[in-house]
Amino acid sequence: MTLVQPQFRTVRPHPAHGCAAGPADAGEPQVWEDMTVxxxxxxxxxxxxxHLVVRNEDGLCTGLVHGxxxxxxxxxxxxxxxxxxxxxxxxIGPFAPQAATAA
Structure with a gap:
């Protein structure tokens, strides 16, 4: 089995997707849409x-996926x-940062 090393990228916020790599989701585990199940x-x-934050090939958040x-x-x-x-x-469901879901 090959170990996966997470890669962190800086992304710009995209208003249509509702999330970006920032303080609210910096600690969230993230995967890419082309990753296998x-x-x-x-x-x-x-x-x-x-759950995992899912990002597309441009690094834009597309939502969450649950185990x-x-x-x-x-x-x-x-x-x-x-x-x-x-x-x-x-x-892949809608993204809501943990801070928003805890409130």
Missing amino acids: EVALSVMAAARTG VRLTAVRDSSGYTDRIRLRDVADL
Whole structure:
């Protein structure tokens, strides 16, 4: 198994996507849309969290993905190890920083 080294990028805020790398989500684990479901689950397990911030190839936040939903995809009969997060875009929910959800 190959270990995944997180890469942190500075991104500009994009009003249509509702999030950017800033103080509110700097500690959130992040993955890219082209990452496989299996790798995303591994990152989630390593980070000991139940969700991941998903970013597109431009570094813009596209939403959140939750472990329960990824596990359901992995356990489905049509699953292959080549399915990427962008292939199951309906899994990606809206982004809300932890500070906003705690209030």
